[in-house]
Amino acid sequence: MSESHRSIAFSALGRRAAPPVIARLMSAALESRDLLSLAVGFTDNATLPVAPFGAAVAALTTEGQTSELLQYGTNQGRPGLRRQLAARLERDEGWTAGRADPERFFVTNGSQQALYLAMQALCDPGDIILVERPSYFVFLELLTGLGIEARSIPVDAAGALDLPALDRLLATMRRDGSAGRLKAVYLIGYFANPSGRSLAVAEKRGLARTLAAHGLYLPTIEDAAYRQMAFDGSAGAPSILALDEWAEFPRLYAGTLTKPFATGLKVGYGCCTDCEWLGRMLHLKGHHDFGTANFNQAVLERVLGDGTFDAHLALLRPSYERKMRVLHEALLAGGLAASGWRWTPPGGGLYLWLTAPEGLDLGIDSAFCRACLDAGVLYVPGALCFGDAPLRNTVRLSFGVLGEPELREAARRFCAVAASA
Amino acid sequence: MSESHRSIAFSALGRRAAPPVIARLMSAALESRDLLSLAVGFTDNATLPVAPFGAAVAALTTEGQTSELLQYGTNQGRPGLRRQLAARLERDEGWTAGRADPERFFVTNGSQQALYLAMQALCDPGDIILVERPSYFVFLELLTGLGIEARSIPVDAAGALDLPALDRLLATMRRDGSAGRLKAVYLIGYFANPSGRSLAVAEKRGLARTLAAHGLYLPTIEDAAYRQMAFDGSAGAPSILALDEWAEFPRLYAGTLTKPFATGLKVGYGCCTDCEWLGRMLHLKGHHDFGTANFNQAVLERVLGDGTFDAHLALLRPSYERKMRVLHEALLAGGLAASGWRWTPPGGGLYLWLTAPEGLDLGIDSAFCRACLDAGVLYVPGALCFGDAPLRNTVRLSFGVLGEPELREAARRFCAVAASA
Numbered sequence A, B: 001m002s003e004s005h006r007s008i009a010f011s012a013l014g015r016r017a018a019p020p021v022i023a024r025l026m027s028a029a030l031e032s033r034d035l036l037s038l039a040v041g042f043t044d045n046a047t048l049p050v051a052p053f054g055a056a057v058a059a060l061t062t063e064g065q066t067s068e069l070l071q072y073g074t075n076q077g078r079p080g081l082r083r084q085l086a087a088r089l090e091r092d093e094g095w096t097a098g099r100a101d102p103e104r105f106f107v108t109n110g111s112q113q114a115l116y117l118a119m120q121a122l123c124d125p126g127d128i129i130l131v132e133r134p135s136y137f138v139f140l141e142l143l144t145g146l147g148i149e150a151r152s153i154p155v156d157a158a159g160a161l162d163l164p165a166l167d168r169l170l171a172t173m174r175r176d177g178s179a180g181r182l183k184a185v186y187l188i189g190y191f192a193n194p195s196g197r198s199l200a201v202a203e204k205r206g207l208a209r210t211l212a213a214h215g216l217y218l219p220t221i222e223d224a225a226y227r228q229m230a231f232d233g234s235a236g237a238p239s240i241l242a243l244d245e246w247a248e249f250p251r252l253y254a255g256t257l258t259k260p261f262a263t264g265l266k267v268g269y270g271c272c273t274d275c276e277w278l279g280r281m282l283h284l285k286g287h288h289d290f291g292t293a294n295f296n297q298a299v300l301e302r303v304l305g306d307g308t309f310d311a312h313l314a315l316l317r318p319s320y321e322r323k324m325r326v327l328h329e330a331l332l333a334g335g336l337a338a339s340g341w342r343w344t345p346p347g348g349g350l351y352l353w354l355t356a357p358e359g360l361d362l363g364i365d366s367a368f369c370r371a372c373l374d375a376g377v378l379y380v381p382g383a384l385c386f387g388d389a390p391l392r393n394t395v396r397l398s399f400g401v402l403g404e405p406e407l408r409e410a411a412r413r414f415c416a417v418a419a420s421a
Helices: A012-016 A021-030 A050-062 A079-093 A110-122 A137-145 A163-176 A201-213 A275-288 A294-305 A308-333 A367-375 A404-419 B012-016 B021-030 B050-060 B079-093 B110-122 B137-145 B163-176 B201-213 B275-288 B294-305 B308-333 B367-375 B404-419
Strands: A105-109 A128-131 A149-152 A182-188 A220-223 A251-256 A267-272 A351-355 A394-398 B105-108 B128-131 B149-152 B182-188 B220-223 B251-256 B268-272 B351-355 B394-398
Touching: A012 A137, A012 B110, A012 B275, A021 A137, A050 A294, A050 A308, A050 B050, A079 A105, A079 A267, A079 A294, A105 A110, A105 A275, A110 A137, A110 A182, A110 A220, A110 A251, A110 A267, A110 A275, A110 B012, A110 B275, A128 A137, A137 A149, A137 B275, A163 A201, A182 A201, A267 A275, A267 A294, A275 B012, A275 B110, A275 B137, A294 A308, A294 B294, A308 A351, A308 A404, A367 A404, B012 B137, B021 B137, B050 B294, B050 B308, B079 B105, B079 B268, B079 B294, B105 B110, B105 B275, B110 B137, B110 B182, B110 B220, B110 B251, B110 B268, B110 B275, B128 B137, B137 B149, B163 B201, B182 B201, B268 B275, B294 B308, B308 B351, B308 B404, B367 B404
Parallel strands: A128 A149, A128 A182, A182 A220, A220 A251, B128 B149, B128 B182, B182 B220, B220 B251
Antiparallel strands: A105 A267, A251 A267, A351 A394, B105 B268, B251 B268, B351 B394
């Protein structure tokens, strides 16, 4: 089967589709034998729930209902799973039972698909989305692919939303007409990828008030992918679903069930306050795949219902907290803070976000990045994580994949490069 | 959590996203207690591979590699699964080992996602796709959602491609300029949904020659979803991947691994002869979900490798052939042929395609359709299955879901309505 040589006239979308920038780094990495990755945002294989997963599947495949689990499901997702999701949201928000409606939920191929569907339904090429600074780089690439522009919400020196500065930005955008292209807001509420930060309740409330003051009741997405991965097991600040200031905004709350459980099952979900938006996303999902794999949903429905999921989270959280501390302390021991790098150990999630002294370029084509590859350590250049005005002196380090000894060695290599930079 | 009331300015894509027409029928159906569905294209629960699937998962979850299976996989799909897919294609095409390159394959969330990615990469709104007459209605709805126009390849009275008529159509389209908007061809090579027909090798060769004569080396998709479901187990005519006349055309061959196995695992694939097209589809998949559930792929890799998959197909084929015969004979016994309806029992797949006497309207809003709902039998109006100039006197009947007694009863109800129509 040889290559066909007639050239193709691709669509505008097809022409925009570009390899993820990170792929360049990954292929460079493949040339190195002994590379330790602080880049990949995977969970670690050591804490994957092999035994509980096996037990759940064994039970499912010997019970009467098995054949239904191997059949197609519905486009929106299993009703039983959506009831579990509603109940978990009620627990996390401290709501009374019945306040979250399972009919507002839909099940997706990882939370990524929920984000993609949301953007497809809302945005035409040239439209603008407000994002945090930094924001999730896979989402930013998704926006680029759809021809959507990301505009950063200004932040202060501590990384908190700078709402007076946002107020001025919105005023400028209304004057120059670009506010008309603003179509949505994307927030990462809990232990964000990449910053590790959570939004405080005051930031969430203030953001809604600032937008409302400009009459911009934009559809707003809160990505809660890491909410279950708080080291202390708490649910954190209320989501935008639970705050009165947001009541008039169309909102989509997106999460994953498998990142902190059996990652390779890829089951995510959304919960949407706007019936029409939800309906349009579901129609688009009907075109993508007309429903996420029913069997995977059935496994999740079972492990949520019988306590297996929460028992696994209880094991996972201290494991990731320990690994975060190992990386944090190894970076301190390597002299990184002493030479002017700054970071805050997060209370959950998988990431440390580091800022180097100003002027140090850590970008994908930098001497620093090449030196790290040569030294056998890989990171995500923070510059990839900005919708605009990237800070080239930032990096995202993940403590997700590596074990404790490898984290120490990776930190040693990273600090050695930093010491000679 | 109440409905948010601020209205949303949806994208052009979002505004086009409409509920599938068939949903109207389904919700009408929900009001009926005792409804037998000849509409749904599901497989039947009775032949789902509960025991073999359970055994495969039990083996996978007790072997050493388990944790890897519960981790993220790659965007393109498991290399071992892609090697199995290449080997199966070689077997089906009668190729020597090594002729199919696993690097040309990619794994998707059902074959539907491969079709969606292909259309995203190739077509802008207003572009035109050539389709068969009739064609797969879910694909036609996907086109409508993306703003793409479907133009039918003319067919003769027996349903075969009418290539002289296509030649005239293409000449007309070149004269009026609309040929410039032609971006792809979509074919269903084997036991098509909905017609049950397979394309003969002469039709495939002739189509390529007709297109080439107009200089239209259009990217062409062959949907082989039902190729494994030939009642006699044969691979049928060579696919367009194997025919010299197609060598210069960029081609995508799409299939499913789970429709004829564990349907609820939702694993499909594509094999593409054009590196750039493949690359762009993969970048788009990276934005959709960055990879199909790794665990599901691992199950398929295993059952393809150890013969479980083929053993299941060997059970499945006679079961569906028997059910096809039951429906076919019950329709004959009900006097349908005698009253002028025509159909051809297919050699595989899940569908009978019936043409009623001219002038009889079987459309979704027809008296006939309402009478069938009242009588407790559901079908897919054939009019939904045309890109243009729908024939309203056609229906698709599926023998996939119902058992043999239910098929007889459904046929009895259908024939009773037809008799009084």
